[in-house]
Amino acid sequence: MSKSKGSRLVYACQTCGFQSPKWLGKCPDCGEWNGFIEERAAPSSTSDPAKVGMFGLSATRPLRYADIESQDDSRRDSGIAEFDRVLGGGIVPGSLVLIGGEPGVGKSTLMAQVAGALSDSHGTVLYVSGEESERQIKLRGERLGLKADGLFLLPETCLERVLEQVDALGPAAIIVDSVQTVFSMKLESAPGSVSQVREVAGQFLILAKNRSLPVFLIGHVTKDGQLAGPKALEHIVDTVLYFEGERHHNHRIIRAVKNRFGAANEIGIFEMTERGLVPVANPSAMFLSERPVGAAGSVVVAALEGSRPILVELQALVSSSQYGTGKRMTVGVDANRVSLLMAMLEKRLGMHLIGDDVYLNVAGGIELDEPAVDLGLVAAIVSSYRNRAIDERTVVFGEVGLAGEVRAISQASSRLREAVAMGFRRAVLPQTNIAGLPALDDGLELVGVRSVAEAIDALF
Ligand SMILES: Nc1ncnc2c1ncn2[C@@H]1O[C@H](COP(=O)(O)OP(=O)(O)OP(=O)(O)O)[C@@H](O)[C@H]1O
Ligand SMILES: [Mg+2]
Ligand SMILES: [Zn+2]
The missing domain is CATH 3.40.50.300 (P-loop containing nucleotide triphosphate hydrolases)
Incomplete structure (x- = not known):
């Protein structure tokens, strides 16, 4: 590598690329520690606009929109x-x-x-x-x-x-x-x-x-x-x-x-x-293949990943803590979202979770980040807390707000079709979603709920 003219020493964060003339312990841009490494800044050919x-391309001129070839086909x-x-x-x-x-x-x-x-x-x-x-x-x-x-x-x-x-x-x-x-x-x-x-x-x-x-x-x-x-x-x-x-x-x-x-x-x-x-031809079947039947804390949600509905099992384990305040751990779902839902359960339903350890897991190593799984998270926590299993052929979905209300989610009908295809008999979903649904005559019982309390009544 040649020593190019005009090269000068800089320190660059190896995580985000932030540059500084001095070595820094913590990156002011991305917050990463010990990421700065000495580099030589050389003028880059790609950044020379001349x-x-x-x-x-040697020169760029404005092009008429209508003349530009379409790419998608x-x-x-x-x-x-x-x-x-x-x-x-x-x-x-x-x-x-x-x-x-x-x-x-x-x-x-x-x-x-x-x-x-x-x-x-x-x-x-x-x-x-x-x-x-x-x-x-x-x-x-x-x-x-x-x-x-x-x-x-x-x-x-x-x-x-x-x-x-x-x-x-x-x-x-x-x-x-x-x-x-x-x-x-x-x-x-x-x-x-x-x-x-x-x-x-x-x-x-x-x-x-x-x-x-x-x-x-x-x-x-x-x-x-x-x-x-x-x-x-x-x-x-x-x-x-x-x-x-x-x-x-x-x-x-x-x-x-x-x-x-x-x-x-x-x-x-x-x-x-x-x-x-x-x-994998049938992802829902794969994610549900090892589901424990009749176990408390386990519930199936209909998640939407991109354009595809997938049924996934959520598992919660609530157990009394050895120590004063309980531990919380999540795999596959956002821990902050779970904390928020637990605070809602304490306030709106009077559940006492402070002294309990709460673990949440999405079976199969997939990550779920859409709000439609909220109701499933709540159902899994309540199921484990009460030690009552949820019916194995019931699927749950819906967004949950801080007042304990259950809010509409997108694409309810494609989630329901996937549940039917996987042999589910009952779906607990936002009441507001039911109005817009096309007629389903496939033996799936739809239970519309407006609040977490209604959902829990329907499930247990
Ligand atoms: N004979 C084999 N049978 C089944 N699976 C195998 C076999 N050989 C390799 N694999 C799988 O392939 C994986 C390695 O795949 P690959 O080399 O494509 O990974 P990579 O992401 O490119 O790794 P790296 O970061 O080291 O380049 C192994 O972890 C293993 O799961
Ligand atoms: Mg490789
Ligand atoms: Zn950085």
């Missing part, structure tokens, strides 16, 4: 339906997609499968790997059963050399595994530092837009944010996909946390097998 326009199937779904209905040419996840979760596996499928249908695909040798990738490919005649592997970490090879090969899609291993010779910072990761992502963005080809960047995420934070990348790329939940289950959930070309929050559900990631 040299390049927005996407590296040009989406391509990746060949893996669950992956297309997360992307919003296929791959958009010219899009830059970040795929993040913890070590070993299956990022390379997924992208090797996508690369294989893409090369079968769209021609040349380039897989750039800075982490594994071509032999290792081939070994994985053989396990996954890839034929992939049009797939090319490039073990390379230097950005400029990668771009040369892209020029020479002219691929229809590029996969970079991982963005943290690639470095630009223009910068003196170490590979994986925020400034390198940004520069590399910026260059791939220019490449994607100029050549109208999709570029997929794999990014590592560690829980303590050791490597350059993907947060610094999120605003550069068009789409961010994350592997969600723990990797101790066999299934993997991939969520679109940002998407410029489709609904955010869309999820794809796969099972990790010896032959790679296999789409």
Whole structure:
């Protein structure tokens, strides 16, 4: 790496990219501790407006809106339906997609499968790997059963050399595994530092837009944010996909946390097998497969993930604490939301939870953050508190307000259809949702409730 003219020392937060002339213990921008690392700030080619326009075009002029080609019809199937779904209905040419996840979760596996499928249908695909040798990738490919005649592997970490090879090969899609291993010779910072990761992502963005080809960047995420934070990348790329939940289950959930070309929050559900990631045909059945029947504290909610309704089991455990004040712990739901609902239960229903430990878990490692699961959380807590089981063929959903009122939620009918499909007989839902429902003649009893007290009467 050459020492470029005008380079000066700066300290950059490795989580968010905030720069300071002095070392700081705590980042004033994102609040992270001990994240500052010495970097050399060199003038970046991408940030020189005299040299390049927005996407590296030599000059940009205003274009008439009506003359601009529409893009949406040009989406391509990746060949893996669950992956297309997360992307919003296929791959958009010219899009830059970040795929993040913890070590070993299956990022390379997924992208090797996508690369294989893409090369079968769209021609040349380039897989750039800075982490594994071509032999290792081939070994994985053989396990996954890839034929992939049009797939090319490039073990390379230097950005400029990668771009040369892209020029020479002219691929229809590029996969970079991982963005943290690639470095630009223009910068003196170490590979994986925020400034390198940004520069590399910026260059791939220019490449994607100029050549109208999709570029997929794999990014590592560690829980303590050791490597350059993907947060610094999120605003550069068009789409961010994350592997969600723990990797101790066999299934993997991939969520679109940002998407410029489709609904955010869309999820794809796969099972990790010896032959790679296999789409799960019926997610509700998978999430409910290990449900304890007749156990207090367990309730099924109809959640909406992106455009898809999914039935998920919530579990609560309320037990008297050894100590004065109880512990609260949640997995898969927001702890603050649960605290709020518990405060509501204390005030409106006179439940005494102060001296109890309360644990909440979403079975299956999925994360639920829509208010429609509120009523399910309340039902699970009350069920465990009273040690009374909820009927196993009852599904619950609704938003809960601080006055204990149950509020309407979106897309009640698609949630109900999923409940019918899974053999449920009864649904406890907001009364205000019932009015707008199309007639359902499928043996599902609908119980509309206006308040948490009514819901509890209906359930117990
Ligand atoms: N023979 C096998 N049978 C079943 N599953 C396997 C097999 N070999 C690997 N796996 C699965 O693949 C996972 C590793 O996948 P992969 O290498 O794609 O992860 P990654 O996210 O790219 O990891 P890294 O961050 O290290 O690059 C393992 O954790 C394991 O679950
Ligand atoms: Mg990998
Ligand atoms: Zn920061």
